[in-house]
Amino acid sequence: MTDVKATLQNSPLFAHASGEILETVLRQSDQKTFEVGELVMKQGDPCDCVLIVLEGRLAVMVRRDWGEERILSEIGPGGLAGEVEVLNGDNAMADIRAFESSRLLYLSKQNFEQLLQVHPETWNDISEMARAHTCRLLVTRHLNDLFGTGKMKITDPLLRLKAEQEWLNFEQEVLHTMEENIDWISLKRGKYLFYQGDESDGAYVVVSGALRVSVTGADGKETPIARISQGEILGELALITDETRSASISALRDCELFRLPTRVFTLVSEKYPQSMLNVYRTVTERFQTTLAHSVFREETPNIAILPATENVELGDLVQELYAEMKAHQPSDLLNSSAVDELLGRDGIANSRKKSPANLRLVQWLNGRESKFDQLLFQADQPWSRWSERCIRQADRVIVVANAQGRPDLAAIQKRLAKFPIPWSLVLVHTPETTKPTQTARWLDNSSAQQAYHVRRGNARDMARLARILSGRAIGLVLGGGGARGFAHLGVLRALEELGIPVDMVGGSSIGAPIGGWVATGKSAAECLASARRAFKSLIDITLPTTAMLDGKRISQQILREAEGWDLEDCWLPFFCVSTNLTTSQVVVHRRGVSARAVRASVSIPGVLPPVPENGELLVDGSVLNNLPIDIMRNLNPSGLIIAIDVVLPSSFTVKEDYGLSVSGWRQLMSRFIPWIKQPDTPGFASVIMQSMMVGSSRSRERLLEQGHADYYQNIHVHGVGMLQFEALEVAQETGYADSIEPLRRWAEKTGLIPPA
Numbered sequence: 196m197t198d199v200k201a202t203l204q205n206s207p208l209f210a211h212a213s214g215e216i217l218e219t220v221l222r223q224s225d226q227k228t229f230e231v232g233e234l235v236m237k238q239g240d241p242c243d244c245v246l247i248v249l250e251g252r253l254a255v256m257v258r259r260d261w262g263e264e265r266i267l268s269e270i271g272p273g274g275l276a277g278e279v280e281v282l283n284g285d286n287a288m289a290d291i292r293a294f295e296s297s298r299l300l301y302l303s304k305q306n307f308e309q310l311l312q313v314h315p316e317t318w319n320d321i322s323e324m325a326r327a328h329t330c331r332l333l334v335t336r337h338l339n340d341l342f343g344t345g346k347m348k349i350t351d352p353l354l355r356l357k358a359e360q361e362w363l364n365f366e367q368e369v370l371h372t373m374e375e376n377i378d379w380i381s382l383k384r385g386k387y388l389f390y391q392g393d394e395s396d397g398a399y400v401v402v403s404g405a406l407r408v409s410v411t412g413a414d415g416k417e418t419p420i421a422r423i424s425q426g427e428i429l430g431e432l433a434l435i436t437d438e439t440r441s442a443s444i445s446a447l448r449d450c451e452l453f454r455l456p457t458r459v460f461t462l463v464s465e466k467y468p469q470s471m472l473n474v475y476r477t478v479t480e481r482f483q484t485t486l487a488h489s490v491f492r493e494e495t496p497n498i499a500i501l502p503a504t505e506n507v508e509l510g511d512l513v514q515e516l517y518a519e520m521k522a523h524q525p526s527d528l529l530n531s532s533a534v535d536e537l538l539g540r541d542g543i544a545n546s547r548k549k550s551p552a553n554l555r556l557v558q559w560l561n562g563r564e565s566k567f568d569q570l571l572f573q574a575d576q577p578w579s580r581w582s583e584r585c586i587r588q589a590d591r592v593i594v595v596a597n598a599q600g601r602p603d604l605a606a607i608q609k610r611l612a613k614f615p616i617p618w619s620l621v622l623v624h625t626p627e628t629t630k631p632t633q634t635a636r637w638l639d640n641s642s643a644q645q646a647y648h649v650r651r652g653n654a655r656d657m658a659r660l661a662r663i664l665s666g667r668a669i670g671l672v673l674g675g676g677g678a679r680g681f682a683h684l685g686v687l688r689a690l691e692e693l694g695i696p697v698d699m700v701g702g703s704s705i706g707a708p709i710g711g712w713v714a715t716g717k718s719a720a721e722c723l724a725s726a727r728r729a730f731k732s733l734i735d736i737t738l739p740t741t742a743m744l745d746g747k748r749i750s751q752q753i754l755r756e757a758e759g760w761d762l763e764d765c766w767l768p769f770f771c772v773s774t775n776l777t778t779s780q781v782v783v784h785r786r787g788v789s790a791r792a793v794r795a796s797v798s799i800p801g802v803l804p805p806v807p808e809n810g811e812l813l814v815d816g817s818v819l820n821n822l823p824i825d826i827m828r829n830l831n832p833s834g835l836i837i838a839i840d841v842v843l844p845s846s847f848t849v850k851e852d853y854g855l856s857v858s859g860w861r862q863l864m865s866r867f868i869p870w871i872k873q874p875d876t877p878g879f880a881s882v883i884m885q886s887m888m889v890g891s892s893r894s895r896e897r898l899l900e901q902g903h904a905d906y907y908q909n910i911h912v913h914g915v916g917m918l919q920f921e922a923l924e925v926a927q928e929t930g931y932a933d934s935i936e937p938l939r940r941w942a943e944k945t946g947l948i949p950p951a
Contacts, residue, residue, distance in 0.1 A: 202249050203300075206273035207320040208310065216310070225301045229293035235276070236291040242280035244301045248272050251297025256290040257332075267332070269294060278321060279328050281307055282555055285562045288332055308539060311555075322558065378454040382406075384587060385615035388444040388452070395433035395440060397454045401425050403561040404450030405496075405590065410442045417443065424496075425565055428455075448497070448616075449587050451561075497564070498664055499589035501574045501582065503596035503607050503620075511651070512595060512623060513573050519661030520569060526665075527563060530573035531581040534559075544581045560588065569665055578610065586611070592618035593664065594643070599625065602636040604643075611642075619645045621660065626652050630715075634763040635786065645830075648766050659698050659767070666833035668698040669947075671713065672824050672904070675704025675817035676841035677799070677917030678926060682910045683709045684726055685930025686839050687719040692935070695942050698834070699768040701827050703816035706839075707771035707796035708753060711789055714769030715760055723927060729756045730920040753797075757790035765789070768830060771796040772816035772823050776805060781819045783826055799917075822895045824903040835945070838904040839934075840895070843911055906941050908934060 200217050203209045209217060226249065229235055235246065235253060246253075253270040267289065270276055276291055281304050302310075311317055380399070382388055388399065391411050401423055408421035408429070420442065423429045433440050500516075502509055517528040531544035538544075538559060546552035564570060572585035586592060594607055604620075611618055620643040624631060631648045638646055647663065649656035662668045671690075673683045683706060690697060702710030708729065712722040729752040762769055763786050770785045773795035784792035795806040795813040805812040816823070824838050899907055910933045915922040942948045 199249055199300075202272050203247065206247055206275065207324060208245075208247070208275060208278075208302075208307075208317060210320065211314040211317055212310065216313070220302065220306060220310070221300075223306060224303070226298060227301065228296070228298050231293055231295055233293045234290065235293060235297075235299070236287045236289075238287050238290050240287050242277050242285065242287045243304050245278050245281050245304075245307045246276040246291075247300040247302060248274045248276070249298045249300055252294040253297060253299075254292050254294040255328075256292055266294075268328075275321075275324065278307075278324065279558075282321075282558050285566075305539070312540070322555070378456070380452045380454060382446040382450040382452065384446050384448045386446050388446070389430070389440050391440055391443045393440045395430065395438075395457065397456045397459075398428055398431040399452045399454050400428050402451045402453060403557075403564065404452075405447040406444050406450060407447050408442050408444055422447070425561070447590055496568060497570045497572065497589045497591070499572045499574065499585040499592045501585070501592060501594050501607060502576050503594050503604055504600070505577050506600075507576070507595055507597060509573060509576070509595060512621075512649075512657075513571065515654075515657045516661055516664070517571055519658050520571065520665050523661075523667065524568040524665065525566070526569040526571065527567045528571045528573065529560075529563070531575050531579065534581075544584075545575075545579050547580065583610075586614050586616060589616065591664065592616055593621050593647075594618055595621045595623060596637065598622040598628070598631065598648070604637065604641050608642060617644050619643055619647060621647045621649060624648060624650045626650050630760070631764045631766070635761060638763060638786070645768060646763055647768070648764075656766070659696065662696070662698050662834070663768075663831075668831050668834035669696055670827040670831040670834060670836045671697045671700045671710070672822060672827050672836060672838040673700070673702035673706030673710050674822035674838070674840045674842065675702075675706055675815065676821075676843075676912075677705060678730075678919045678922055679841040679843070679910075679912040679915050679917070680705030680709065681726065681730075681923045681926035682841050682912050682930030682933075683839055684719070684723050684923075684927035685932070686908075686910070686934045686938075687713065687722055688927075688931050689935040689938050690837075691719045693939055693942055693948055695837075695938065695947055697767065697837075699827070699831060701770040701772075701823055701830075702796070703772045703821050703823055704797055704799070705841075707793045707816070708756065710771065711757065711760070711765070711769060711793055714765035714767040715758075716766045725756050726923060726927075729753070730923060753794050754790045757788075757793065760789040762786050762789050762792060770823075770826060770830070772820050772826065773798070773806070773813040774816055774818040774820075775808075775811055776814055777811035779819075781816070781823075782808075782813060783823075820894060821892075822898075824895075824898045828903045835905045835947075836903065837906045837938075838899075838908075839930075840907065840909040841912060842892075842909065843913070905945070906938070908937060910934060 199221065200214070203217055203220070204212075209220075212220075229251075236242065248270050250272060252272075253274070253276060255267045255270065255276075257265060257267045270291075277287070279285070280287055311321065378397075380388070382404070388406065389396075391409075403425055405425070406423040406429070407419050408423060409417045409419045411417050423444070429444060430440070500509060500513055513528065513530075517526065520526040534544040534556070535541050538555070540552065543552045543556055546556055570588070572588055574582035574585045592611065594604070594611075596602075596604070620637060620641070622631065622634065622637065628650055634646050634648075637643075647660055649660050659668075673680070687709075697713060700710040700713045702708075709722060709726065712725050717725065762784060769789075770783055771792050773782045773784065773792070774780075775782050782795070784795070791806065795808070796816045797803065798805055798814045800814050800818065803815075805814045807813075820826075821842065822838055822840055824836060827836050827838075898904070910930050912922075912926045912929050915926055939948070939951070943950050
């Protein structure tokens with residue numbers, strides 16, 4: 196017993212414990228003996244005890260790509276095993292075998308935590324040990340990924356055996372160098388690890404948190420191109436090319452990293468050239484992936500949910516949201532009471548930064564992040580240290596408010612001002628609400644990026660919000676094309692029949708009013724009925740001083756069908772675009788009177804009068820952006836985008852040279868007097884429409900080539916002119932017939948609907 200006590204007193208876990216505590220631990224703990232080579236702990240198995248070596252030695256094993264096991268580290272008398280897993284609530288991270296005949300003490304999780312509570316000064320020692328063990332595993336794992344033989348294309352057994360032996364020699368040397376010179380780096384949200392053009396000082400491995408990779412163009416604009424998550428390596432390209440940093444790296448949230456020094460790479464290139472081939476291959480694959488997916492789709496795995504005021508009840512809404520999210524991907528909901536319960540200690544969720552309990556909480560949260568694709572952090576009511584931690588851990592923040600309450604976001608905005616993080620507003624309505632109103636009161640003087648509307652207990656609304664927040668939203672973009680745009684109505688019918696939801700919508704020209712109806716919650720049949728009413732009689736020809744039509748009838752119909760909706764009041768996020776003739780820029784309408792924005796978007800130059808706006812003139816959105824996929828991608832960065840085009844393929848030709856002038860009077864007369872012959876000339880409306888499309892066609896092609904749209908279809912409605920509104924039924928039937936099967940195949944392929 197005396198020898199056992201002496202061994203325990205040499206262990207960092209019992210360095211501050213009294214003899215009485217040692218005796219209590221020995222009475223309450225089991226001891227087991229293992230023979231040489233016997234498996235003590237298996238990787239992946241549950242771990243609910245901390246093992247203390249009383250006699251002998253243990254070996255922590257890692258399995259190489261080719262199946263061979265090797266010793267990562269040894270644990271002698273007084274050493275611990277399983278403390279990382281117990282702290283983090285993880286399963287065993289590696290196999291542990293008896294290196295020689297060994298006797299172990301099994302300390303239960305409860306006794307382990309009680310011991311740390313009695314002696315909080317022990318937390319720092321144990322936390323550092325846990326971090327060192329985790330570091331060694333990460334270093335080994337990532338060195339193998341970067342330099343190892345797993346990717347070597349070697350078929351000759353002798354050559355492969357030689358390469359494997361070279362790797363083993365290299366790994367031992369590099370690990371030793373790393374352990375002596377490891378640099379730990381903590382990076383706060385919004386801070387930069389390095390900038391594009393900086394000199395390289397090594398590569399980095401992300402232990403916790405997430406970072407953004409961005410490049411700065413000639414115009415000085417910084418564009419995100421990738422996301423680096425827990426366990427990934429970054430910065431290796433500059434070491435290989437011996438050039439300055441090719442991109443900037445910034446923290447999306449609080450991060451912890453360790454650095455692989457430049458001399459490690461120098462050592463590899465000089466002594467182990469074969470392993471460097473794998474580094475080159477890794478970099479090449481990353482470039483190929485980037486080129487294949489030129490549009491960066493940023494994920495939002497961690498979401499913080501905050502109450503706008505203390506009287507906002509989060510419980511039911513958060514539970515409904517969590518149920519929707521975990522149905523599609525591994526997700527976890529964390530609130531302060533749940534964290535306290537899972538960690539078995541009251542108040543640990545609200546522990547102070549410098550307290551020993553905080554070290555354990557941070558490690559546990561890091562482990563939770565590695566287990567789940569998405570974490571939901573529910574803030575406390577009233578505000579607490581846990582509420583602030585929710586923001587620091589999140590990629591995105593939503594603030595929940597009662598739509599019927601007084602618009603007051605001053606307090607929460609003041610709290611959020613401390614953190615450089617985007618946030619959105621979720622307005623919760625009563626179940627019987629049919630139309631949100633006065634959303635502008637909430638958004639005025641607010642930095643919220645977007646307002647989302649949900650009704651309590653409405654499964655459809657909650658499913659939509661869950662898809663948006665988890666990066667799985669489906670955005671629908673409807674292009675312009677005059678009366679041919681009625682094909683969009685048929686596409687809506689196809690989407691509805693297939694069960695493909697629409698979570699946000701945007702449109703240009705004829706796509707604007709149709710998209711607006713969708714955004715207000717109308718079904719495909721209701722949108723069709725609205726179109727029949729709105730476009731029944733629109734032609735009001737006037738003296739063509741500004742436009743061919745005076746625009747009175749179409750404006751009245753748009754006002755009538757808009758039913759007083761403001762853009763921000765729509766159930767679905769909605770935008771439409773117009774073209775500013777004064778500034779020659781695209782205008783994106785996301786707030787304000789819906790009817791006025793739609794009227795601007797459909798103002799075909801020469802056909803309808805421009806819409807005045809703050810001393811400037813707005814015309815049809817198709818002039819500069821007929822299919823605004825890029826705007827939808829900004830709103831829906833990681834979700835799916837369905838883009839529907841109705842522009843006919845370019846075939847604008849003439850059969851004969853009709854000279855430099857055309858007499859409209861003679862053309863009119865030729866319709867009634869057979870012997871008056873006139874050459875075949877393009878129609879007035881066709882010339883206008885084709886001229887509009889020329890301006891935006893190149894932009895559309897570039898966006899499609901870059902992969903902004905996940906599903907693109909150009910529906911050809913032949914024989915329907917730009918102003919041939921009486922052809923509504925023909926166009927919508929064409930849209931349905933042409934889209935139903937292609938949409939079905941795409942939706943089955945992407946997993947949106949089950950195979951037929």
